[in-house]
Every structure is written in structure tokens, then in C-alpha cells.
Amino acid sequence: MYFKLYNTLTKQLEAFVPTNPEEITFYSCGPTVYDDAHIGNFRSFLAADLLRRWIESPLCVIKNSANPADPSRATRTTVTQVMNITDVGHMTDDENADGAGQDKMEVAAKRIEQAKKQGVIPPDQGISPNDPFAIARYYEQRFKEDAIELGLKVAIDDRDRDENTPTYMPRATDNIENMKTVIEQLLADGYAYPAGELGARAIYFDVQRFKSYGQLSGNALDQLKGGAGGRTSDTNTQQKHHPADFLLWKEDATHTMKWPSPIIPNLAADEQWGEGYPGWHIECTAMALARLAKDGLEGARKSHAQIDLHSGGEDNIFPHHECEIAQSCCFTGSDSFAKHWFHPRFLKVEGQKMSKSKGTMYTLRDLTAKGIDPAAIRLELIKTHYRANADFSMQGLKDSARRIVNWRSAAKSLQYASENDKRLIGYKQLRPALTGVQIAMNDDLNIARFLGILDKSVNDNRGSYSDLKLLEHIEKGVVLPSSPLNEDQVEKLLNSPHLCDQRLAVLHRLDNILGVIFRPIPKTQETSIALYQPGVTPSPEIEALLIARRDAKKAKDFAKADAIRDQLQSMGLTIMDKPKGQVEVAPLN
Numbered sequence: 001m002y003f004k005l006y007n008t009l010t011k012q013l014e015a016f017v018p019t020n021p022e023e024i025t026f027y028s029c030g031p032t033v034y035d036d037a038h039i040g041n042f043r044s045f046l047a048a049d050l051l052r053r054w055i056e057s058p059l060c061v062i063k064n065s066a067n068p069a070d071p072s073r074a075t076r077t078t079v080t081q082v083m084n085i086t087d088v089g090h091m092t093d094d095e096n097a098d099g100a101g102q103d104k105m106e107v108a109a110k111r112i113e114q115a116k117k118q119g120v121i122p123p124d125q126g127i128s129p130n131d132p133f134a135i136a137r138y139y140e141q142r143f144k145e146d147a148i149e150l151g152l153k154v155a156i157d158d159r160d161r162d163e164n165t166p167t168y169m170p171r172a173t174d175n176i177e178n179m180k181t182v183i184e185q186l187l188a189d190g191y192a193y194p195a196g197e198l199g200a201r202a203i204y205f206d207v208q209r210f211k212s213y214g215q216l217s218g219n220a221l222d223q224l225k226g227g228a229g230g231r232t233s234d235t236n237t238q239q240k241h242h243p244a245d246f247l248l249w250k251e252d253a254t255h256t257m258k259w260p261s262p263i264i265p266n267l268a269a270d271e272q273w274g275e276g277y278p279g280w281h282i283e284c285t286a287m288a289l290a291r292l293a294k295d296g297l298e299g300a301r302k303s304h305a306q307i308d309l310h311s312g313g314e315d316n317i318f319p320h321h322e323c324e325i326a327q328s329c330c331f332t333g334s335d336s337f338a339k340h341w342f343h344p345r346f347l348k349v350e351g352q353k354m355s356k357s358k359g360t361m362y363t364l365r366d367l368t369a370k371g372i373d374p375a376a377i378r379l380e381l382i383k384t385h386y387r388a389n390a391d392f393s394m395q396g397l398k399d400s401a402r403r404i405v406n407w408r409s410a411a412k413s414l415q416y417a418s419e420n421d422k423r424l425i426g427y428k429q430l431r432p433a434l435t436g437v438q439i440a441m442n443d444d445l446n447i448a449r450f451l452g453i454l455d456k457s458v459n460d461n462r463g464s465y466s467d468l469k470l471l472e473h474i475e476k477g478v479v480l481p482s483s484p485l486n487e488d489q490v491e492k493l494l495n496s497p498h499l500c501d502q503r504l505a506v507l508h509r510l511d512n513i514l515g516v517i518f519r520p521i522p523k524t525q526e527t528s529i530a531l532y533q534p535g536v537t538p539s540p541e542i543e544a545l546l547i548a549r550r551d552a553k554k555a556k557d558f559a560k561a562d563a564i565r566d567q568l569q570s571m572g573l574t575i576m577d578k579p580k581g582q583v584e585v586a587p588l589n
């Protein structure tokens with residue numbers, strides 16, 4: 001029973017067979033940092049994260065190409081995952097693959113200028129609309145914070161790496177030289193050509209030189225005659241050999257982010273081009289090979305390197321990934337760039353297409369401001385199979401939050417038993433759950449079945465000696481660790497003679513895949529009168545209203561107490577009376 005995964009390239013479910021099962025290479029197309037990422041972006045990033053976590057789990061059975069008969073897990077699998085940060089060259093019309101439209105960083109600059117004028121961004125924020133690098137750094141930082149909050153391992157790896165380890169989240173602007181190396185090689189080998197008028201020249205990839213162009217997306221070249229997407233600008237079409245030829249580099253001294261152009265063969269030194277900027281597609285080839293191939297770009301050519309896994313949103317399939325494959329294969333001389341292509345489907349919100357005008361293009365920050373636990377957001381975004389359109393809803397978020405509370409409650413009971421009284425057990429279905437989860441996830445990441453098995457084994461809480469009332473009471477004081485045990489510790493606990501230890505170990509093993517049980521829990525803040533839930537900032541104004549309400553209730557002036565409740569509601573807050581006279585204050589959803 002091997003791990004089988006759908007491959008967009010072959011359009012079938014197939015065994016995942018990495019070149020070296022001990023060191024798997026995984027490239028994920030990352031965000032364009034010109035705005036905050038929304039939950040639709042994160043659905044795709046989290047699906048890739050779930051895949052990576054599954055491959056790293058000892059439960060995953062990887063087919064060993066060296067010895068197909070023996071899927072041995074004697075050595076631990078490590079996954080090196082790299083996710084790029086696009087901070088230049090991603091044009092608004094890039095679905096056309098020819099670099100038309102505006103650079104997204106310039107669009108961001110205009111938006112920020114506007115926001116500053118309207119006072120939406122505080123003046124002390126320090127990002128100048130005239131500085132695209134500063135805009136990119138600003139959104140990059142926010143993306144990394146959001147990604148860590150949602151448990152994206154590639155962002156956690158990047159944060160925790162030591163100074164000798166190269167970044168796991170490389171920036172396009174830090175890899176211009178690598179891109180130029182690839183472009184110059186493609187020019188030298190005749191896979192790319194220069195075109196256009198002095199001052200606005202371009203280097204294009206010649207798609208007719210790559211016979212497999214179209215294999216990933218199913219777009220045959222003769223169908224693309226009219227120009228991909230049908231909006232290719234006339235000037236660009238005239239100077240290209242084929243309408244589907246895509247931009248590698250653009251000479252443009254007026255662009256806000258620009259670098260010396262690649263060396264053009266057969267041009268004298270004083271005839272070389274002026275400054276310019278790279279096209280979008282080339283960055284992923286340059287960064288994937290520079291970072292993941294043995295001995296970098298140079299080694300990639302020598303060894304005809306390919307990577308094991310490549311992911312991106314389904315909108316990346318064409319033209320972005322098609323272009324990546326063409327230029328990478330022509331550069332490395334390999335007939336394959338990535339063995340396995342992974343593309344999660346789009347996210348819907350409340351059953352409809354996500355829309356900025358309807359306000360459903362939520363960012364993580366929009367949701368945590370409502371007091372929603374990021375773990376619930378993570379679960380809501382991973383709970384649907386990656387090849388189905390997931391539907392994100394507020395009701396779904398509530399259900400996800402409830403499930404997590406239930407799982408944490410089991411973890412607390414078992415942790416209490418493990419630390420205090422080994423006779424207290426329960427949750428006897430947990431140990432067999434490992435096999436069920438293994439079968440489900442090896443079958444193309446059947447996450448819904450995984451979650452169903454976990455729910456069932458946590459709800460079935462029968463033990464030979466378990467005072468459940470006592471456990472429920474005790475578990476309130478148990479504090480769970482903020483991350484799951486590592487797999488060596490899990491293995492040790494699984495081999496304990498005590499059932500409660502073994503069952504606790506199962507939860508840790510499963511949460512190394514899920515990432516929602518053992519993690520930092522958003523804090524509530526407490527004052528003598530209020531319990532502030534996440535998403536509410538305590539303030540003297542709220543405190544004064546709560547005290548006035550308490551006094552009104554004491555004086556049996558219920559009309560006044562109700563009026564204060566309404567006033568808080570108009571401030572976006574909901575309240576609930578708690579024991580000892582305290583009041584819970586939560587955001588109004």
C-alpha cells in the first residue's frame with residue numbers, strides 16, 4: 001500500500017516515487033507580495049503543507065524506486081520545501097504569458113498612495129508608495145506572520161533556520177543573477193531570442209523549440225495561435241515567433257525596479273541592452289533549481305536535475321507552470337522538471353465565488369480580528385479534499401472550532417492521566433485509528449476520512465478504569481504543549497507499557513500532520529470585571545461600561561443594563577455573564 005497522489009502532468013492517480021525517498025525536494029509557487037494573502041491563497045498553500053506533513057509522517061508509505069518491492073521507512077524522510085516570494089515582474093495581465101499590463105508592485109504603490117491620502121494606512125507605517133522594495137518587504141513580513149500563524153511549515157522552517165542554512169523562502173529580487181544565468185544559457189542554446197525596438201526590447205522563450213509544450217495544461221500549440229487568453233497586445237504578437245512565446249526579460253529603463261540586462265550573444269559590448277526586469281515565469285525555474293538541485297544551477301545542468309514535487313494554485317497550471325516546465329527542461333537538458341505536479345482547487349466562500357466587492361475575500365487578519373482561533377481557520381481550509389472546491393463558511397468555522405476543542409479535550413485528559421495517574425485511560429479507539437488514517441491518507445490524501453476517524457475515536461471514550469467526570473473536571477487545569485512531540489518522542493511514548501501514554505502518542509502523531517491541536521492558543525485577557533476574548537483590545541471605555549452595567553443590574557435598573565449591552569453591540573462587541581461577576585467580551589461576528 002503505497003502513497004498515491006494525483007499528478008496533474010499525467011492526469012492520473014499514481015504512486016509518488018521520489019528520486020531519493022530520504023531527501024525529497026518540493027517547490028511551491030508562493031505569494032506575490034503586493035497585498036495581504038487571502039484565504040483562497042492560503043487554501044492552496046495549506047494543501048501543499050498538508051501534503052508535505054503527510055510525506056514526513058512515519059505513517060506515509062513511500063514507494064522506493066531503488067527497491068519497489070520494499071517500501072522501507074528505516075530512515076526518516078526529510079522534505080526540503082522552498083516557497084518563493086514574488087516581488088518583481090508579476091504583471092496584471094500575466095495570464096497572457098507575454099508580460100503585458102502593469103507590474104503588480106506598481107499597482108500596490110498606487111493603492112498605498114491612495115490609502116495614505118485617505119488615512120487608511122497610518123503615516124508612521126513607514127512604507128513609501130515610491131519605494132516598491134519597501135512595499136514588497138512590508139507585505140512579505142505580513143505574509144510570513146500569517147503563514148506561521150496558520151502553521152505553514154515552510155515559513156516555520158525559514159524562521160527557525162540557522163544562519164548557515166539558505167532561505168526556504170527566496171525572493172525574486174535576490175535571484176536576478178540566477179535568472180540571468182538561465183536566460184543567457186537559453187539564448188546561447190537557441191531556446192530564446194531577442195526581439196523588439198531599441199529601448200523596449202524583450203527576450204522571449206521560443207515555445208516551438210520545446211516539443212512537450214502543452215503537456216501539463218492540455219493546451220496544444222496550434223490551439224494557442226490566437227494568443228493565450230486572447231488579449232495579447234498587437235505589438236508583442238508581431239515581434240514574437242509564436243503567440244504563445246513568453247517573456248523572459250524586458251528592457252525598460254522607466255520601470256521602477258530594474259537591473260542590468262542579460263548579455264545578448266553576437267552583440268558588441270557597446271551595443272548591449274539598457275536596464276530592465278525579468279518576466280514572472282523565469283524566477284521559479286531559477287529559484288527551484290538554484291535552491292533544490294544538487295550544486296545549484298551549474299549542477300542542475302550537469303546532472304539534468306529534476307525535482308520531486310511542485311505545487312501551485314490551479315490558476316498557475318497555464319501559463320505559469322507550462323512555461324516553467326519548458327524553460328527548465330531546456331536549461332537542464334532533462335525531459336522533466338518536476339516528477340509530480342500538485343494543484344489544489346479554488347476556494348468558495350459561503351457557496352459562492354470569492355469576491356472583493358462582496359467582502360468575502362477574507363484575509364487571516366480579518367478573521368482573527370473577529371476572535372477566531374487560527375487553528376479553526378487552518379482546519380476549515382484543509383478539511384476538504386484538495387481536488388474538490390472547498391466551501392469556506394462561518395458555520396463551517398464554528399464546526400471546525402468545536403472539533404478542535406473536542407480533540408484538545410481528549411489530549412488534556414490523556415496528558416493528565418499520563419502525568420498523574422496511569423490507571424486513567426479511555427479513548428481506546430485511538431491506537432487502531434493510526435491504521436485507518438494511514439489507509440485514508442495514502443489514498444490521495446483522503447483528509448475527510450482521516451478527520452472522521454479522529455472524531456469517532458475521540459468521541460468513543462470508554463476505558464476500563466476512567467472516572468470521566470473527574471477527568472473532565474481535571475482537564476481544565478491541564479496545559480497542552482504549544483507544538484506536538486517530535487516523531488522520536490512519539491515513538492518512545494508509543495512503546496510505553498501504559499495505554500494512556502500510547503493513546504496520547506497517537507494524538508501527537510496525528511497532529512504532526514494536522515497542526516491544530518498542540519499549538520499556541522490565542523490568549524484571553526482578564527481584568528476583575530472582564531474576560532476579553534481574542535480579537536478584543538481591552539480599553540478603559542469598555543471597562544467603564546461594564547462597571548456601569550453591573551451597578552445598574554444591582555440597582556435592578558434592567559432597562560439601563562440592556563441599553564449598555566446595546567451600546568457595546570454598536571461597538572462591535574457581544575457580552576456574556578460569567579460566574580464571579582465577570583463578563584466575557586467577544587467580537588460580534
Ligand SMILES: [Zn+2]
Binds near residue numbers: 028029030284312
Ligand atoms: Zn512559480
